[in-house]
Amino acid sequence: MKDAITVIGGGYVGLITSACFARLGHKVFCLEIDHSRAEALQDDRLPIKEPGLAEIWERGRASGLLKVTRSYREAMKQSGFVFLAVGTPAKANGSVDLRQVISAVRSAATNANGESPVIVLKSTVPPGTAELVADIWSEYRPDDDLRVVSNPEFLREGQAVFDFMRPARIVIGADERETAELVGELYAKLRRPVIYTSTRAAEMIKYASNAFLCTKVSFINELAALCEEIGVDVVEVSEALGMDPRIGSSYLDAGLGWGGSCLPKDIGGLIWSASRMGVHTPILSAAVKINKRQVRLAAARLESLIGDLNGKTIAVWGLAFKANCDDIRESPALALIRQLGDYGCKIRAYDPVAMDAAAKLFPEVEYCAGPYETATGADAIVLATAWSQFRSLDFDRLRTLVQRPLILDGRNFLDGEAATDAGFIYVGIGRAVTGPDFEPGNRDVLPHLRSARRRAKTRSA
Numbered sequence: 001m002k003d004a005i006t007v008i009g010g011g012y013v014g015l016i017t018s019a020c021f022a023r024l025g026h027k028v029f030c031l032e033i034d035h036s037r038a039e040a041l042q043d044d045r046l047p048i049k050e051p052g053l054a055e056i057w058e059r060g061r062a063s064g065l066l067k068v069t070r071s072y073r074e075a076m077k078q079s080g081f082v083f084l085a086v087g088t089p090a091k092a093n094g095s096v097d098l099r100q101v102i103s104a105v106r107s108a109a110t111n112a113n114g115e116s117p118v119i120v121l122k123s124t125v126p127p128g129t130a131e132l133v134a135d136i137w138s139e140y141r142p143d144d145d146l147r148v149v150s151n152p153e154f155l156r157e158g159q160a161v162f163d164f165m166r167p168a169r170i171v172i173g174a175d176e177r178e179t180a181e182l183v184g185e186l187y188a189k190l191r192r193p194v195i196y197t198s199t200r201a202a203e204m205i206k207y208a209s210n211a212f213l214c215t216k217v218s219f220i221n222e223l224a225a226l227c228e229e230i231g232v233d234v235v236e237v238s239e240a241l242g243m244d245p246r247i248g249s250s251y252l253d254a255g256l257g258w259g260g261s262c263l264p265k266d267i268g269g270l271i272w273s274a275s276r277m278g279v280h281t282p283i284l285s286a287a288v289k290i291n292k293r294q295v296r297l298a299a300a301r302l303e304s305l306i307g308d309l310n311g312k313t314i315a316v317w318g319l320a321f322k323a324n325c326d327d328i329r330e331s332p333a334l335a336l337i338r339q340l341g342d343y344g345c346k347i348r349a350y351d352p353v354a355m356d357a358a359a360k361l362f363p364e365v366e367y368c369a370g371p372y373e374t375a376t377g378a379d380a381i382v383l384a385t386a387w388s389q390f391r392s393l394d395f396d397r398l399r400t401l402v403q404r405p406l407i408l409d410g411r412n413f414l415d416g417e418a419a420t421d422a423g424f425i426y427v428g429i430g431r432a433v434t435g436p437d438f439e440p441g442n443r444d445v446l447p448h449l450r451s452a453r454r455r456a457k458t459r460s461a
Contacts, residue, residue, distance in 0.1 A: 002080035002117070004029060005186070008104045010037050010068070012048055012160075012261070012327075013122055013153050014085035019053060020164040022060030024189050029075035030068050033107075041068040049326045049353055052161040072111035080115075081186065082108055083151075084133075085122045090265040094272035096126050105133050109140035116144040120151050120183055121199075124206050124266055126273050130173070130199035147179040150199040152206035157260060158324030170194045173202025207273075210266035211284055216251045217258045218287035221294055224254035224430025234430025235412055254429045256332035256384060256410040257294040259321035264288075264330045294429075295332055298410055299339040301427065302380055305406060310344035313403065315378035317371055318385020319351035319358045326353040328361070332410070333384035337362055350374040352387060372401060380406040386413040395422035405435070 003026075007018045010032030018030035032038040040047065044058055060066030069075055076082070086100035101123060108119070119133055130148045137146045150173035155163045170187050172194060174180035180196045187194070197205070220238055227234040234254045242249025258264070267284055274281045303309050321331035328334055331354075337347050347365045351358065355367045368374040371390060375381050375398050383390060395418050399405055405424040407414065416426040416434060425435030 002078055002115075003027065004075075004078040005081045005083065006031055006075040006079040006108075006117075007083045007085050007122075008108065009085035009087070009100075009123075010034070010041055010047075011085065011087060012050075012157075013155065014083075015041075015046060015048065015057070016050070016053065016155055016160045016164055017083055017085055017122055017153070018066060019057040019060055020161065021186065022063070022066035023056045023165070024186070026065065026186065027078070028060070028066050029079060030066065031070070031072065031075045032068065033070055035070065038068055038070045050160050051158065051324060056161065072107050076108060076111045076117070077113060080117050081120055081183070082117045083120045083122045085153075088123045088125055088265075090268050094268040095276075096265075096269045096272075098125065098129065098132070101125065101129065101133070102136060105136045106140065109137045112141060112144075116141060116146050118147045118149060118179060118182060120149045121203070122151055122153055124152060124210075124262065124269075125150075125203055126269060127200040127203040127207070129203060147174065147176070148199065149174045149179060149183050150202035151183055152202060154206070154209065157327055158322060165190065167192050171197065171202050171205050173197045173199040175199065207266055207270045210263050211270050211287075213251045214258055214263050214267045214291065215283060215287040217253075217255075218290040220252050220254045221257065221429070222290050225297075227430040228432075231432060233432065235428075237430075254412060255294070256298060256336065256429070257291040259330035259332050259335075260327055261329045295335040295339055298336055298382070298408060298429075299343060302340075302382075302406075302408060303343065305425070305427065305433075306379060306404070309340065311346070312344075312379040313346045313348060313377055314340050315374040315381045315402075316347060316349040317351075317374065317381065317383045317390055318387055319349060320354040320385050323385055323387045326357060328354050328357045331385075334358065334361065336382065336384060336410070337365060348374045348376075348378065351385065352389065372397065376401045378402050379404045380408060382408045382410055383414055384410050386411040390414065395419050395424060399423050 005021055005026050006029045007014050008031045010030055018028050022028045032041060044061060046054055046057060084101055084104050086104050089097050091097050121130055130150050134146055134148050152171055170192055172180045172183050177196060184194050224234040227237060238252045241247050242252050267288060271281050271284050306312060316333060316337060319328055319333045321327055340347060348368055349365050350368045350371055359367055371393060399422045407419050407424050408427045412428045416428060419426045420434045423436060427433050
């Protein structure tokens with residue numbers, strides 16, 4: 001059997017998969033058909049910022065184990081495994097667009113020679129896609145005994161290299177155990193738990209994992225609204241919940257909600273798949289609804305505390321959907337900017353890595369060199385992304401720069417006590433408003449919060 005690996009797709013998952021397999025000592029072809037993207041990769045210019053990726057990418061290239069190619073023929077000639085890591089974007093109705101998967105399978109089949117490779121689905125796809133791949137392949141090579149495996153990725157942006165090299169589990173779905181174990185051997189050096197199952201189960205495991213994470217975040221955000229009403233700090237509640245081993249602390253942080261390229265798409269795809277089969281998913285649908293509400297609620301809360309937002313200057317700290325990455329897809333920060341724009345606000349924003357991407361979507365926003373510049377003259381500051389640099393800010397200095405001393409901490413990330421000591425009104429998510437005019441636990445703030453929730457509900461109608 002040929003021992004090289006071809007990874008089709010030079011996007012986020014494809015780059016991580018290619019670089020990490022090379023790091024494990026495998027010969028890898030990263031196949032990217034787009035000329036400009038392939039040229040950039042050949043020059044080691046990576047299109048994503050991910051801790052540790054550039055280092056292992058360059059090491060793989062220097063060792064000769066990792067090669068970038070645009071040629072299916074070159075890659076297929078030497079590869080016993082073909083990983084499909086192409087995009088599977090959501091359609092407008094929530095279904096999954098599989099055109100890139102289908103195109104990749106057709107190209108691989110028409111360029112295959114000799115024994116057919118093991119086709120491995122790394123892209124997130126609906127249950128049953130592995131069978132579709134086999135059917136497409138058989139149209140071009142009907143005599144092949146094709147083996148298709150589902151091996152979903154569980155990579156967190158900002159920690160993807162770590163997650164590949166030290167996964168909580170490796171899921172491999174195949175019709176035959178022997179085929180699954182062939183793929184399992186590629187990961188042998190990691191010495192991590194491997195779950196062998198069917199292709200459909202593996203595909204479902206990925207969808208179920210992300211849908212559960214969405215639900216967990218939306219659960220704590222719904223609880224945050226109740227905590228505000230009864231005067232309880234949701235952070236204390238979530239910390240206690242997280243200590244229960246049946247629950248765990250991950251994804252139990254109240255805030256502006258989830259975003260990125262995976263969670264919104266995957267929960268939407270699961271809801272669509274279920275509806276097509278006549279299965280109702282009220283919990284998943286509620287999770288999506290709550291998530292969309294969070295940004296509206298933040299904007300309405302500002303309006304309740306400031307008054308008319310038209311013409312007001314709002315400083316937004318953070319644009320990426322989460323810290324330690326430059327991904328702005330489905331970012332709550334950008335959704336908030338859009339919402340505040342509808343109110344007539346002037347937006348000043350800062351993010352350490354995501355401003356160039358954001359500027360293409362929101363050219364009207366004023367992008368600043370740092371958090372202090374962003375806050376200058378602001379009527380309110382909104383922390384939208386929990387970048388570590390925001391934890392070490394000088395609030396006394398900030399107080400001299402702002403027009404109005406109001407901070408809305410959309411991630412419950414800042415030192416609220418330090419902010420209030422400097423004279424700021426501090427507003428968290430699911431926490432009491434504190435500051436010069438709001439003593440901790442002051443019930444007088446409840447009308448403001450109730451008003452904000454009513455406004456958010458009205459705007460969603």
